[in-house]
Structures are given as structure tokens and as C-alpha cells.
Amino acid sequence: MQLALFILFGVLAVAGALNLLLQRHPINSALSLVVVMMSLAVLYWSLGAEFLAAAQVIVYSGAIMVFFVFVIMLLNAGEEERTHGSRASYIVGFPGAAAIFCLLSFVFLSERHALGTVNVGGYLNHITSNISEVSALLFTKLLLPFEVTSVLILVAILGAVVLARKEQ
Amino acid sequence: MSVQVPVAAYLILAAVLFSIGVAAFLIKRNLITVFMSIELMLNAVNLTFVAFAHRWHQVSGQIFVFFVMVVAAAEAAVGLAIIIAIFRTRETLNVDSVDLMKS
Amino acid sequence: MPSDYLWLIPLVPFAGFLINGTIGRRLPRALISVVALICTAIPAAIVAWLWITMKAAGAPEAIQVVSQPWIQITGLTINFAFTVDHLTLIMLGVVTGVGFLIHVYSVGYMAHEEGYWRFFAYLNLFMFFMLVLVLSESFLLMFVGWEGVGLASYLLIGFYFKKDSAANAGKKAFIVNRIGDFGFLLAMFLIVREFGSLDFTHVFNAISVNPQWHGGILTAIALLLVLGAAGKSAQIPLYVWLPDAMEGPTPVSALIHAATMVTAGIYMVARCHTLFDRSPYALGVVAIIGATTAIFAACIGIVQHDIKRVLAYSTVSQLGYMFLACGVGAYGAGIFHLLTHAFFKALLFLSAGSVIHALSGEQDMRKMGGLRKRIPVTFWTMTMGVFAIAGIPPLAGFFSKDEILYQTFVSGNKFLWLVGLVTAGMTSFYMFRLWFKTFFGPEHFEEHSDLHDHGAVVHTHSGTHAVMVADPEEDHATHAHGVHESPAIMTIPLAILALFSIVGGWVGVPAALGGHDEIGHFLDPVFAGGTASEAAAATSSHGLELGLAAVSVLVALIGFYIAYIFYYKKPGAAAALASRMPALYRLVEDKFYVDEVYGFFVMVVMMFSRFVLGGLIDGGIVNGTGAAAGATTQGLSSLVRRVQSGNIRSYAGWLAFGAAAVLIVMIFGRSIWLH
Numbered sequence: 049m050q051l052a053l054f055i056l057f058g059v060l061a062v063a064g065a066l067n068l069l070l071q072r073h074p075i076n077s078a079l080s081l082v083v084v085m086m087s088l089a090v091l092y093w094s095l096g097a098e099f100l101a102a103a104q105v106i107v108y109s110g111a112i113m114v115f116f117v118f119v120i121m122l123l124n125a126g127e128e129e130r131t132h133g134s135r136a137s138y139i140v141g142f143p144g145a146a147a148i149f150c151l152l153s154f155v156f157l158s159e160r161h162a163l164g165t166v167n168v169g170g171y172l173n174h175i176t177s178n179i180s181e182v183s184a185l186l187f188t189k190l191l192l193p194f195e196v197t198s199v200l201i202l203v204a205i206l207g208a209v210v211l212a213r214k215e216q
Numbered sequence: 217m218s219v220q221v222p223v224a225a226y227l228i229l230a231a232v233l234f235s236i237g238v239a240a241f242l243i244k245r246n247l248i249t250v251f252m253s254i255e256l257m258l259n260a261v262n263l264t265f266v267a268f269a270h271r272w273h274q275v276s277g278q279i280f281v282f283f284v285m286v287v288a289a290a291e292a293a294v295g296l297a298i299i300i301a302i303f304r305t306r307e308t309l310n311v312d313s314v315d316l317m318k319s
Numbered sequence: 320m321p322s323d324y325l326w327l328i329p330l331v332p333f334a335g336f337l338i339n340g341t342i343g344r345r346l347p348r349a350l351i352s353v354v355a356l357i358c359t360a361i362p363a364a365i366v367a368w369l370w371i372t373m374k375a376a377g378a379p380e381a382i383q384v385v386s387q388p389w390i391q392i393t394g395l396t397i398n399f400a401f402t403v404d405h406l407t408l409i410m411l412g413v414v415t416g417v418g419f420l421i422h423v424y425s426v427g428y429m430a431h432e433e434g435y436w437r438f439f440a441y442l443n444l445f446m447f448f449m450l451v452l453v454l455s456e457s458f459l460l461m462f463v464g465w466e467g468v469g470l471a472s473y474l475l476i477g478f479y480f481k482k483d484s485a486a487n488a489g490k491k492a493f494i495v496n497r498i499g500d501f502g503f504l505l506a507m508f509l510i511v512r513e514f515g516s517l518d519f520t521h522v523f524n525a526i527s528v529n530p531q532w533h534g535g536i537l538t539a540i541a542l543l544l545v546l547g548a549a550g551k552s553a554q555i556p557l558y559v560w561l562p563d564a565m566e567g568p569t570p571v572s573a574l575i576h577a578a579t580m581v582t583a584g585i586y587m588v589a590r591c592h593t594l595f596d597r598s599p600y601a602l603g604v605v606a607i608i609g610a611t612t613a614i615f616a617a618c619i620g621i622v623q624h625d626i627k628r629v630l631a632y633s634t635v636s637q638l639g640y641m642f643l644a645c646g647v648g649a650y651g652a653g654i655f656h657l658l659t660h661a662f663f664k665a666l667l668f669l670s671a672g673s674v675i676h677a678l679s680g681e682q683d684m685r686k687m688g689g690l691r692k693r694i695p696v697t698f699w700t701m702t703m704g705v706f707a708i709a710g711i712p713p714l715a716g717f718f719s720k721d722e723i724l725y726q727t728f729v730s731g732n733k734f735l736w737l738v739g740l741v742t743a744g745m746t747s748f749y750m751f752r753l754w755f756k757t758f759f760g761p762e763h764f765e766e767h768s769d770l771h772d773h774g775a776v777v778h779t780h781s782g783t784h785a786v787m788v789a790d791p792e793e794d795h796a797t798h799a800h801g802v803h804e805s806p807a808i809m810t811i812p813l814a815i816l817a818l819f820s821i822v823g824g825w826v827g828v829p830a831a832l833g834g835h836d837e838i839g840h841f842l843d844p845v846f847a848g849g850t851a852s853e854a855a856a857a858t859s860s861h862g863l864e865l866g867l868a869a870v871s872v873l874v875a876l877i878g879f880y881i882a883y884i885f886y887y888k889k890p891g892a893a894a895a896l897a898s899r900m901p902a903l904y905r906l907v908e909d910k911f912y913v914d915e916v917y918g919f920f921v922m923v924v925m926m927f928s929r930f931v932l933g934g935l936i937d938g939g940i941v942n943g944t945g946a947a948a949g950a951t952t953q954g955l956s957s958l959v960r961r962v963q964s965g966n967i968r969s970y971a972g973w974l975a976f977g978a979a980a981v982l983i984v985m986i987f988g989r990s991i992w993l994h
Contacts, residue, residue: 054221058229065236065256074249081252084233088259095226095270097278100262107285112255112292119296120248123303140972141242148979149235153228155986160224163271181275182282190279197286204290211297214304241971250967311967 050166053094061087072127078116085109095166099179226267233260247299247309251292258288325384325401328362328411329450335359335443343436352426355439359422359446363415370408381405381844383456383520390459397517400456406845409654409838410453410586413661417578418446420812424669425570427808428676438478438568445471449579453586458507458517461587465503465551468580469496475575476567488563495560499550499584506543509536523593533597541594541601544587545608552584552638554612559914561635565627569672572627577634577664582657585641589650592846596648606646606727610738613639615911617745621752622897622908625682626671629753633708634664636742640723643739649726651842655827656719658838662823663707663716666816670701673805673813674757678764684753689762693802696810698758703817705754707824709747710875712868715824717875721868722827728867740874747878755886764802829864 064084068077085108093101156163186194237260240253262281269277303309335358343351373382381404390397403411422442429438448471452464469492477489507517513536514522526532548554553561553576564576575581588595588605595602613636620632637660644653675682677694691698707714710721720743728736804810827838885893897904906912964970 050221054225058225061229062232062236065233065240068249068252068256069236069240069243074246074252077244077249077252081256084256085259088263091226091229091263092266095266097266097269097281100266100278100281103282103285104262107289108255108259112289115292115296116248116252116255119300123248123300123309125246125248125309137243137968137972141239144242144972144975144979145235145239148238148975148982149231151979151982151986152231152234156224156227156231160222163223163227165220165222166226166267166270178275178278182278185275185279186282193283197283200290201286204293208293208297211294212300238975242968242975250971314967 050094053090057087057090060084061091074120074125075117078113078120081116082109082113085113097178099182223267223271227264230260230263230267233257233263245311247302247311247314248296250311251295251299255288255292258284324365324368325382325403325454326386328365328415329447329454331361332358332443332446332450336440336447339436339440339443343440346436348430348435351436351439355443356419356422356426358443359415359419362446362450363419366408366411366415369403370412373403373405373408385456394515395511395517397457397459399460400518401454402456402519403454404845405841406586406589406654407453409658409842410582411450413582413658414446414449414453414579417661417665417816418449418574420815421570421574421578421665421669424573424672424809424812425568427806428570428672429568432568434478438475441471441474441478442571442574445475445575445580449583452583456519458510458519458522461590462500462503462507465547465583465587466500468575468583469493469500469551472496472564472575472580475571476564478567478571482566484563485566488560488566492560492564495557496550499547499557502543502546502550506540506547509540509543513540519590523591526593526597534600537594538598538600541591541598542604544591544594545601545605548584548588548642549608550584551587552581552642553635554584554608554639554642555615558612558616558635559917562628562631562910565625565631569627569668569675572631573665573668573672576631577668578661581634581638582641582661585638585645585653585657588642588645589654589846592645592650595645602646602648604646606643606732606735609639609642609644609646610735610742611639612636613643613742614738614745615639617742617749618907619910621745621749622904624684626674626684626687626753626757627668627682629684629749630664630667630671633667633746633750636746637664637708640720640739640742643727643735644723647727647730647732647735649723649730650846651839652719652722652726654842655838656723659707659715659719659820659823659827662816662819663704663714666700666704666813666820667708669809669813669816670697670704673697673809674701676805676809677802681764684756686763687757688760688764689758690764690802691758694804696804697813700810700813700817701758702754703820705750707820709750709879710743710871711747711879712872713821713824715820715822717868717872718824718827718829721871722829724871725829725864725867729863740871743871744874744878747875748882751879751882752886755882759887760890 061084064080064082064087067080068084071077071080085104089101089104089109092098092104234257237253237257240256241250244250244253262284265277265281265284269275269281299309302314306313335354338354338358339346339351343354346354381402383403384401386399388396389399422439425438425442429435432438445468448464448467450464452461452468455461455464473489473493476492477486479485510522511517514525516522526537546557550557561576561581565572567576595605616632616635616639620629620636623629623632637656641653641656641660644650644656674687674690674694674697677690677697678687681687703714707716710717712718724736724739724743727739826841827836829836829839885896909915
């Protein structure tokens with residue numbers, strides 16, 4: 049079952065990513081990205097990170113991607129136009145990305161034996177759930193970073209408001 | 217009972233997503249699409265972290281992902297606000313037209 | 320105890336300089352004069368007190384005052400230290416005594432000048448530095464005084480700074496002196512290296528305890544010191560500044576360029592006699608330079624027309640005598656001549672100033688004549704000076720000059736003696752020429768009564784033309800028209816100096832002529848062990864001395880007679896003789912073209928400096944390096960600038976590229992590192 053989950057949602061994620069790349073209209077790219085994120089949520093769940101799977105759905109695809117879609121519609125972004133330099137970007141972009149992929153996979157593949165295999169649900173202690181494990185760490189040892197992130201979000205809100213409002 | 221999926225497979229998947237994100241970042245001409253490719257890259261990294269957290273039975277990898285998500289959210293908010301501001305002045309979302317910083 | 324007040328001797332004039340220099344512009348002339356005179360009188364009084372103390376029986380031969388350390392580094396300690404021995408006493412007496420008289424004279428002479436406060440400020444500054452030079456106990460402090468008097472000389476020569484010739488003369492003096500100072504500095508470096516100290520006592524003791532030490536490094540040091548002395552005392556080859564220095568006001572010429580500053584070189588040689596005695600080669604050089612300069616300058620002086628120029632070349636010539644004396648080891652005789660020369664040369668300059676003042680600025684002797692009855696006081700005082708310098712007994716010049724010639728003869732340098740003798744004859748000739756042309760014969764001057772405007776100042780007393788300078792505040796009610804005698808404030812110092820010129824030599828009457836040679840004995844503690852005293856003791860013969868003295872007097876009288884013929888009896892004879900050998904006359908009149916030769920060398924140096932140093936090195940290499948660096952940076956930056964295209968995607972591309980590079984380094988570098 050692990051394998052089935054992995055293959056199905058892995059392929060879905062890759063397909064969504066490729067669609068993001070290949071579509072010309074940004075709204076299509078945004079919706080493909082939503083698909084990618086949903087698949088990733090399932091993959092997280094399969095790796096035993098239930099809390100994160102939920103967070104991924106709620107925060108990432110439910111808030112951030114919705115935000116993206118809103119902005120696209122607000123700005124009425126149209127199809128992409130050809131400009132000068134697009135040729136150059138093809139020449140740089142594809143090989144560059146391929147190179148990075150080769151690099152990363154080389155590393156991962158050369159260590160694949162050390163990495164072992166996946167157990168569905170993970171190794172976490174069944175007495176405690178994933179979320180209590182996470183919060184146990186988050187609210188004790190990492191309390192300060194946690195509070196700082198809330199300040200960060202506050203600052204981001206302020207920034208967004210200031211930057212995006214109409215000039216009076 | 218069935219074939220075990222190696223952790224490396226998840227990592228390779230994440231690498232694929234990451235490189236597609238890089239490609240999209242370099243190729244696409246719309247500002248918002250470029251931004252979305254950044255999000256894609258971040259997600260790929262998140263997957264890597266979760267895979268490693270699973271491998272070493274530690275929850276700190278997941279904590280990392282948590283913080284990445286928070287930061288990504290904040291970044292998306294501010295970034296899109298900037299894009300809106302740019303759009304107001306320039307009337308275009310083309311990446312190549314935002315070149316005032318040319319030296 | 321006078322030693323407690325030693326430090327006042329130089330500092331009081333310095334205070335006078337500060338007062339007159341800072342607020343003098345706003346002070347009334349009377350106050351400026353009072354300040355300057357008091358600041359010169361106080362040191363004179365202290366020196367007088369010192370004299371009394373140190374001449375008393377049982378007084379120490381030298382007193383020293385040492386202050387805080389000045390420079391203290393490992394291997395070298397230098398203090399501010401003053402020393403007074405008999406040599407210093409004589410120098411102090413000359414500087415303060417003659418200096419004071421000249422200050423008094425200047426009050427009258429400069430009464431109508433602009434910049435009165437400046438003049439006295441500089442004069443006091445000069446006194447300060449000269450006194451430091453004379454009192455100092457170490458080479459370094461003496462060098463401070465040395466440089467300082469050079470500075471004061473520059474300021475005073477260029478006193479009439481609006482005149483180009485004066486400013487140029489000041490510069491010339493300073494620069495030529497600099498060449499001498501270069502020698503002095505090198506000598507000091509060698510001394511530090513050799514002796515580890517710059518104190519006189521230390522250095523001279525170190526030499527004295529090694530009686531076998533001769534030549535070598537000592538010769539080198541001595542020769543470098545001679546270079547310095549030649550610059551300061553206007554000897555060949557560095558004498559060219561002194562005639563030009565006559566651009567300064569006449570009291571300056573009297574004080575600095577006759578009595579005191581130019582004698583600093585002689586003083587330095589005398590002070591370092593211990594060193595010089597160990598280097599016969601250096602002494603020989605000194606003697607030859609002295610004799611050559613004496614006769615050379617006398618030649619030029621014969622044909623000069625400006626009264627001050629004649630006196631200037633005469634000074635150079637007499638300084639040559641002093642050098643000659645030191646060169647044959649007769650340091651005492653050199654100092655004796657320094658003393659008498661101070662008297663009669665200052666007298667001559669001041670009287671010349673009085674003549675110039677009387678003629679409202681005329682300095683050319685061809686426009687003088689017959690002044691004997693018009694300005695009698697000046698005439699009689701100048702006469703004393705002329706007779707003194709010519710070496711007519713019993714005036715001062717005879718005894719000192721004769722002593723030098725005698726010492727030269729007995730030291731075995733008969734040829735130098737002959738040169739000195741001929742120079743003595745020439746000295747007598749040109750001085751009497753000056754005398755006759757100025758005071759006797761028909762009057763060639765113009766009465767400037769109509770030009771003598773009471774609303775304007777006329778005397779600048781320099782150069783050959785009177786310059787009108789406005790000075791409305793001065794009251795000229797007492798100023799007479801036309802040729803007039805100088806006021807008492809000018810004639811009294813003249814009289815005093817004339818008196819000294821008469822009796823000044825009587826402190827050095829040698830035993831052969833019935834005297835006790837007080838000055839020789841006075842200076843014995845300083846020069847004991849010198850070469851001359853040995854030589855003199857070996858061949859002392861009263862008959863020889865009397866004979867040589869008679870020869871000198873005869874030569875002087877011959878000079879007088881020739882001048883009498885040429886300039887009194889047959890006034891046209893000189894011109895006729897000159898016209899018969901025009902080329903030779905022109906050569907001598909143009910000072911043997913030495914200035915032109917030097918100018919040529921200077922021009923060569925300047926061309927080199929301009930083209931090689933300035934153009935090639937400075938413009939090419941230095942500027943070029945800077946420009947090249949700039950161009951390289953510009954070139955590189957124009958390449959690097961392409962990164963900043965403003966294009967987001969290129970930024971992204973570079974970002975990715977950078978990240979990939981880091982990745983590669985991390986992945987593969989790691990493994991390389993681990994291996």
C-alpha cells in the first residue's frame with residue numbers, strides 16, 4: 049500500500065509541477081500547484097507527519113494558494129507574452145534545472161542504502177500521537193522561535209497592508 | 217508484505233519537484249508564476265525534511281517544516297503585496313519590464 | 320651666580336621677538352624700539368656680569384648649565400645644555416655688544432621705514448638664535464641656532480619683500496646655506512655613529528683620550544663640517560649669497576653679514592678644533608679655501624661700484640683670513656681677527672649706511688665724492704674703520720691680521736703666507752679706493768632736496784635706486800634737506816665702534832711688539848694643545864715676527880699709495896687702465912661669472928627635475944600607476960556590471976548558478992577534503 053500511495057501521488061505531484069511549467073495562463077499554473085500541494089499532503093501523511101499533512105492542506109493550499117488565485121484574478125493577469133530574452137532563458141533554464149536534478153539525485157542515490165526504507169505511519173510511539181510529539185517540542189524547547197514567528201506574521205501583515213494599499 | 221519504498225525514492229521525488237521549480241523560475245515570464253515556482257521549491261524541500269524526519273525518528277524535521285510553512289506564508293503575503301504595487305505603477309506583470317535597477 | 324641666568328641670555332631676545340612680532344604692528348615706534356633695545360641690553364648686561372665673574376681669579380674655565388633631556392632614545396641622549404668657556408665669552412661679547420650698538424643705530428636708520436616692527440622682531444629673533452648657537456653644548460643645539468640664524472638672515476635680507484631682487488637674494492642665501500647645512504647634518508650623523516653622542520665634551524674627550532687617532536673618519540667629519548662652515552661663512556664655493564645679501568637694510572648687513580652670523584662657521588671650526596687637529600688633510604683644505612677665498616674676493620672687490628658690495632666682498636675676504644688662521648692651527652688668531660673684524664666691519668657698514676642715508680639712498684660710489692666736509696662725523700668714524708681694516712698700526716686690524724700672517728708663515732705654508740700678504744695689499748687698496756671715491760674729490764652726487772618730499776619716505780637703502788614709499792604718519796620736521804649728517808642716535812654707535820676699532824687690537828699685541836697677547840692667553844684654556852701653539856713655540860722668534868709685521872705694514876702702505884694715485888691724484892688713471900684691458904676688467908667686474916656658472920648648474924638640475932623626475936617619474940610612473948589602476952578597475956567593473964542587468968531572470972539565473980556552485984563544492988569538496 050505504501051508503494052501504491054507513493055506512486056499514485058508522486059506521479060500526480062510531478063504532473064502538476066510540469067503543468068505549472070508548461071501552462072501559459074497563470075491561473076492554470078496556480079491550480080496545478082494546488083494539485084501538487086494536495087498530493088504532497090498525502091505523502092506527508094504516509095510518512096507519519098499527520099499534523100503537517102493537515103497544515104499543508106489548511107495553510108498552504110487553503111490559504112496561500114487561495115491568496116495567489118485572488119491576486120491573479122485581481123490583477124487580471126493575462127497570458128504570457130513573448131519578450132526578448134525568453135530564448136536565452138530557455139537555454140539557461142532547462143539545462144540548469146537538469147543539472148541541479150542530476151546533482152541532487154547523484155547524492156541521494158549514492159546514499160540510498162544508508163537511508164533504508166519507509167514504514168507507513170512511521171516509527172513514532174503509538175502512545176503519543178504525532179501532534180503531541182510536535183507540540184511537546186514546540187511549546188517547550190522552541191517556545192521562543194514560535195513566539196517570534198507570530199511576530200513575524202504580524203510584521204508581514206503590516207507590510208502587506210502598507211505595500212498594497214492605494215496611494216492617497 | 218509489499219515492496220518497501222526506499223526513503224531515497226521520496227528524496228528523488230523531491231529533487232524532481234525542486235528542479236521543475238527551478239526551471240519554472242528561470243523560464244516563466246509572469247511575475248506571479250515565478251512566485252509560485254518559489255513555493256513549489258519550498259514544498260519540495262519540505263518533503264525532503266519530512267522524509268528525513270521519518271528516517272531518523274526525530275520530530276525536529278517536522279518542526280522545521282512547520283517553520284518553513286510559516287515563513288512561506290509571510291513571504292507570500294509580502295511578495296504579492298509588492299507585486300500588486302508594481303502592477304499599479306507598471307501596468308504589466310512581465311518580469312523583464314521590472315528592470316529599473318539596471319546599472 | 321650668573322650661571323643661573325644663562326638661560327635668560329637667549330630667551331630675552333626671543334621674548335622681544337614674540338612681543339614685537341605679534342603686537343608690534345599696533346605699537347608706536349618708540350615702544351617697539353624700547354622693547355627691542357631692552358631685550359638686547361639685558362643679555363649684554365648678563366654677559367658683562369659673566370665676564371666679570373669669569374675673569375676673576377679662581378673662576379672656572381668653563382661653566383655648564385644642563386637642563387632637561389631633549390631627546391632620549393637608546394644609544395643617544397641629547398640635553399638642552401649651555402656651556403660658557405673663554406671662547407664663548409668672546410663670542411657672547413661680540414654678539415651682544417655689537418648687536419646692541421647696531422640695534423641703537425637701527426632705531427635711527429630705520430626710523431622712516433615701513434615694517435619697523437617687523438625689522439626689530441626679526442633682529443631679536445636673530446639674536447636669540449645666534450646666542451643659542453654660541454652657547455650650545457652640543458652639535459644638535461648648535462645646529463638649531465645655525466638653522467635659525469639662516470632663517471633670520473633670509474627674513475631680513477628679504478625685508479623689502481616687495482622688491483624682486485631682495486626676495487631673490489633672500490632665497491639665494493637660504494638655499495646656498497642649505498647646501499652647507501647638508502654637510503653639517505652629514506657630519507652630525509657620522510659623529511653620532513662614531514661617538515654615540517652629540518655633546519661637545521663627550522666627543523672631544525673621546526678624541527683627546529686617543530692621541531693616536533688620526534685621519535679616517537675624523538677627516539670625513541671634519542670635511543663635512545667645513546662644507547657647513549663654508550656655507551655659513553661665505554667661503555668658496557658657497558660665498559655667492561653674501562654679496563646679494565646686501566639687498567637687506569644696512570644694519571642687517573652690519574650685524575648678520577659682517578659681525579656675527581658669518582662668523583658662526585669660524586666659531587664652529589674653532590669649537591671643534593680638537594677634531595680638526597687630528598686631520599691635517601682637513602686643516603689643509605680649510606687653509607687653502609681660506610686663502611683662495613681671501614684673494615679671490617679681494618679681486619672682485621677692487622672693481623665694484625656699489626659701496627656695500629665692496630664691503631661685502633671685503634667681508635668674504637676677511638672671513639677667508641679667519642679660515643686660513645684656523646687652517647694652520649692658529650685658532651686663537653682666527654678668533655682674534657673675528658673680534659677685531661666685528662668691530663671695524665660693523666663700523667664700516669654702519670658708516671656706509673650713514674653715507675647712504677646722507678645721500679638719500681645713493682649707493683653707487685661713482686655718484687659720491689667730496690663728502691668729507693659735508694658729513695664729518697661719518698667721515699672720521701669711517702676713516703678709523705678703513706685704517707683698521709687696511710692693517711695700519713696701531714689700529715685693531717693690524718694686530719689680528721698680522722698674527723694670522725705670522726702664524727701662517729711659521730707653520731711652514733710660505734705660499735699661503737704670500738697669498739695672504741698680497742690680499743692684505745689688495746684689501747688696503749680697495750678700502751682706500753672706497754675712501755677716496757666717497758669722501759674726496761669732486762662731488763658727483765645730486766642734491767635730492769627737491770625730491771626729498773616730507774610726505775613720503777625715501778630711504779630704502781638697498782639696491783641702487785631710491786624707492787619712494789608712502790609713510791604719512793611720520794613727522795619729518797627735523798629732517799634736513801639734501802646731504803645731511805646722520806642723527807646722534809646713529810653717530811654715537813659709530814663713535815663707539817670706531818673707538819673699539821682703534822683699541823680693540825691692543826688685547827692681542829704679541830710679545831714681539833712689546834705686548835702681552837692677553838687674548839691669546841685668554842683663549843689658551845680652550846685651544847691648548849692645538850697645532851699652532853706647538854708650532855709657534857717651536858719657532859718663536861721675535862725678530863721674525865717684527866720683520867713680517869714690517870712687511871705687512873709696507874704692503875698696506877703700498878696699497879694706500881696706489882689708491883691715492885688712482886683715485887685722488889690722477890682720477891682718470893683707473894678708467895684709463897681699465898680701458899686698456901677691457902676683457903680682464905669685464906671678467907672681474909662680472910664677478911668671474913661664478914653666479915652664471917652656478918646658474919647653469921642649477922638650470923641643469925632643474926631641467927632634470929622637470930623632465931625626468933617630474934615628467935617621467937611623477938607624471939609617467941606615479942600618475943600612470945594611478946591611472947592604470949583606475950582603468951583596470953573601470954574595465955573590470957564594466958564586465959562585472961553586466962551582472963546587474965536589472966533583469967530579474969538573469970538575477971535568478973545567477974542565483975541558481977551560485978547555489979549550484981555551493982552545492983558542488985559541498986558535495987565533492989567534502990569528499991576531497993576527507994581524503
